[in-house]
Amino acid sequence: MxxxxxxxxxxxxxxxxxxxxxxxxxxxxEGITGKIELMPEYKKGLEDxxxxxxxxxxxxxxxxxECSLLNKxxxxxxxxxxxxxxxxxxxxxxxxSVVRLEKIEGxxxxxxxxxxxxGTPLLDIKLYVPQFDSREEVKIGWLEKI
Amino acid sequence: MxxxxxxxxxxxxxxxxxxxxxxxxxxxxEGITGKIELMPEYKKGLEDxxxxxxxxxxxxxxxxxECSLLNKxxxxxxxxxxxxxxxxxxxxxxxxSVVRLEKIEGxxxxxxxxxxxxGTPLLDIKLYVPQFDSREEVKIGWLEKI
Numbered sequence: 001m002x003x004x005x006x007x008x009x010x011x012x013x014x015x016x017x018x019x020x021x022x023x024x025x026x027x028x029x030e031g032i033t034g035k036i037e038l039m040p041e042y043k044k045g046l047e048d049x050x051x052x053x054x055x056x057x058x059x060x061x062x063x064x065x066e067c068s069l070l071n072k073x074x075x076x077x078x079x080x081x082x083x084x085x086x087x088x089x090x091x092x093x094x095x096x097s098v099v100r101l102e103k104i105e106g107x108x109x110x111x112x113x114x115x116x117x118x119g120t121p122l123l124d125i126k127l128y129v130p131q132f133d134s135r136e137e138v139k140i141g142w143l144e145k146i
Numbered sequence: 147m148x149x150x151x152x153x154x155x156x157x158x159x160x161x162x163x164x165x166x167x168x169x170x171x172x173x174x175x176e177g178i179t180g181k182i183e184l185m186p187e188y189k190k191g192l193e194d195x196x197x198x199x200x201x202x203x204x205x206x207x208x209x210x211x212e213c214s215l216l217n218k219x220x221x222x223x224x225x226x227x228x229x230x231x232x233x234x235x236x237x238x239x240x241x242x243s244v245v246r247l248e249k250i251e252g253x254x255x256x257x258x259x260x261x262x263x264x265g266t267p268l269l270d271i272k273l274y275v276p277q278f279d280s281r282e283e284v285k286i287g288w289l290e291k292i
Contacts, residue, residue, distance in 0.1 A: 001154040001185075001267055004206045006238040008147040025278040039147075042237060044215040047227030051287025058204070058240055060150045069190040081193030083271040086278065091188060092152040092269045094204055094240070098281055121147055123238045125229040129289060132171040132232065134280045135244055141197025143275060 008121035010038040010107075012059060016117045019063055024074050025086070026097050026113040034099075034114030036122060038107040050104050054128035055111075060121045061088035061095045075146050084141065095120070098128050154267035156184040156253075158205060162263050165209055170220050171232070172243050172259040180245075180260030182268060184253040196250050200274035201257075206267045207234035207241045221292050230287065241266070244274050 014034035016022045023029035036057075038046070049055075066089065072078065073085040082090055100112040109125075160180035162168045169175035182203075184192070195201075212235065218224065219231040228236055246258040255271075 001157075004152045004154065004267065004269070006150045006152070006240070008150065009237050011147075025275075027277055042215065042229075045228040045230075045237065047216060047225075047230060048288050049227055049230040051285060051290075052230070053283070053285035054281050056242065058238075058242070069188065070193060079193075081195055082191040083188075084191075084193060084195040084198070084273060086272060086275070090270060091155050091191065092204075094152070094270050096202065096204070096242075096272060096279075098279055121150065123150070124236060124240050126232060126242060127230060127286065127289070128281060128284060129171075129232070129286055130281070130284050131173055133242075133244055135200050135274060135276070137199070138274060138276050139197060139199035140273065140275055142194050143273070144197075 006123055008123065009042045010036050010122045012036055012116045012120040012122055014114050014116055014118045019117050022117060023115045026099055026115050029113050029115040031112055032114050034111045034116065036109040040107050043107045046104055052101060052127050055099055055101050056126040056128050057097050057099055057122065058124040059095045059116060060123055061093040062121055063117060064088040064093040067091050080142060152269055154269065155188050156182050156268045158182055158262045158266040158268055160260050160262055160264045165263050168263060169261045172245055172261050175259050175261040177258055178260050180257045180262065182255040184255065186253050189253045192250055198247060198273050201245055201247050202272040202274050203243050203245055203268065204270040205241045205262060206269055207239040208267055209263060210234040210239040213237050226288060
């Protein structure tokens with residue numbers, strides 16, 4: 001199948017200069033601040049975003065190593081299929097984090113609950129809408145035992 | 147910033163041959179079946195996935211038109227910034243849907259609650275884990291008035 005080409009829309013700025021020591025997922029990063037430096041040409045796309053408390057960030061895990069189809073997650077010592085874990089080294093290394101939006105000043109978005117390494121290229125900002133994105137009665141396979 | 151190149155890992159198969167008439171977001175598509183035809187070379191990456199009831203699919207909205215930074219969502223006649231709506235025509239047209247996983251047979255994943263057009267190139271499959279992905283006390287800006 002054909003390759004798909006994306007262009008970063010900005011950079012994510014955080015206190016984490018390297019992947020080691022980054023909290024595991026946003027709940028582990030509660031209160032940790034970060035920001036998005038959106039490229040100025042996309043600023044108009046932020047219109048009416050400020051009333052939303054949570055955003056889904058999609059970003060390119062630029063420091064992720066080569067993908068292995070079986071891998072060990074952070075929380076366990078057993079290998080699982082890459083689609084059954086959330087590790088950043090993936091077939092396509094797209095990261096996803098639900099973060100809190102604190103405020104927007106110009107092309108800068110101030111965030112909380114950020115579990116992302118500094119300098120990460122941002123691909124998309126989506127509204128987090130519970131009706132669309134939240135589910136109940138969820139089974140979480142091997143993670144139930146952790 | 148540098149371009150980022152991804153390679154589809156499979157295709158999403160649904161009853162929706164064109165974008166018109168597709169339900170708005172998975173909750174509007176409750177019970178609607180679809181499947182993923184994962185490229186056989188990624189099959190090993192499915193190991194231990196079957197115990198999970200919900201998946202986050204990231205896909206390339208290949209039929210999305212050119213991106214305008216202001217756009218009208220399906221539910222309203224007023225324009226908003228592209229990052230304040232969930233329309234498929236985006237700066238990087240990555241779609242995100244939380245779907246139900248029914249079963250896996252070889253490299254085919256059978257799904258429910260599918261709001262995606264047939265033939266869509268799949269970029270990533272992630273576990274949906276409420277602890278990572280679900281939030282409470284969420285404000286949804288202009289959507290509150292809809």
